Amino acid sequence: MKVIINADDFGLTKGVVDGIIEAHKNGVVDSTTMMMNGCSVPYAVEQAKLHPDLKVGIHLVLTWGRPLLKEGVSSLINKEGEFRLNSAFSGKEPPDKNEVYNEWKQQIEAFIETGLKLHHIDSHHHIHSWDEVKDAAITLAKEYNVPLRYADSLSEHQEILLSDTLYTDFYGETIYNDLFDAVKVTEAGIVEVMTHPGCVDEQLKQNSSYLEFREKELEILTRIQRPEWAEKY
Template identity: 55%
Template sequence: MEVLFNADDFGLTKGVNDGIIEAFVNGVVGSATLMMNGPAVEDAVTAAKRHPGLKVGIHLVLTWGKALCPDLHSIVDKEGTFRWRSNFREMNIPDMKETEKEWRTQLEVFLSTGLPLHHIDSHHHIHGWEPLKELMLRLAEDYRVPVRFAESLQTDPDYLLTEALWTDFYGNGVTSSIFDQLRRIPAGKVEVMTHPAFADTELQAISSYSEPRNLEREILCSLEIPYWVTIL
């Protein structure tokens, strides 16, 4: 089995960035996805360039913080903050033209850093929302990169980064027995979503998921890789 441990939220805070780099240098993390509206994006870009072996994708955002595109109306409030949250499935479908405009802006800002774009995923998995499927496939086609697995996209496997996504390495599911769990998945290539960090005060102020990231980092840096696993 091929396993890609991807670290989400790169660029959110310096503690997140440092934790991701630690889990790459001394652990199993092979890729990270960059939040282009995160407060610590510049630090993340600098860190990524110091560690070119770390594959970096984009963590498209529509449910946290402020938009990057200035010319938006329906998908942001008067302060420019996105209207959607993690419970987006209970909310109205966003305007597709504005969503595409904002996400293309995020992608172009990513490319302007000079980092090669590895893949696309999203904050709170909003890219897997069925109404956004055609937009996601169009972005994957235009930017020539794969997209994180989502049930809504599994009918288009040629666009997907892996055959499956493991999201249970989170909260109470953070465990060193991760490989025992992965072995039961009927897939040859799996992505594991992770959130390693040094839980700094900045993170605690903006995220409800902070302290468990310390444990994620520690476990990701101490895993023993079984013979049947190839780490990507």
């Protein structure tokens, strides 16, 4: 079995970047995905280049902060110019598909301009799996020839998916020490584990409700060891 331990939200704040780098240097995290509209993107790029063994993908955003495009995004934003959708996007009025594609393409192009190699694509709050916008994610994965994070709604596109399944239970109240034992039960050929390690800083307190659990994740991810059966991807 191959196990990918991915840390989401790279670039959100300096504390999150520091936590992810620590979880990579002294823990089991082997990949991360960057939010190109995050508060600490330049710092994240700098740290990624200092740690070339860390695979870096993009964390496409449609539910936090502001778009990178300044025009042609009216269906994506509220009157304050921020993304109008949030983690409870299901059931909301969907945005224009072309605007989604254009904004996400801009985010990917901004990533490429950093000089980092794009490893894979996923999204903040899993919005790339939403039926109303998933076609844009599929198109971009094919266009840039990189794999896309697994979701049930994308299962018939296995040829472009990063893994056979996504393990999401290492989060919040369901964080626990026996992570690899739980992952092994899935019996999938390739498993991606979603994690969110980080150090809580003032900027994070202003931009996320997921706080102390990030530090708990960091503590566990730097303490446990990858077993022999859990091959790196």
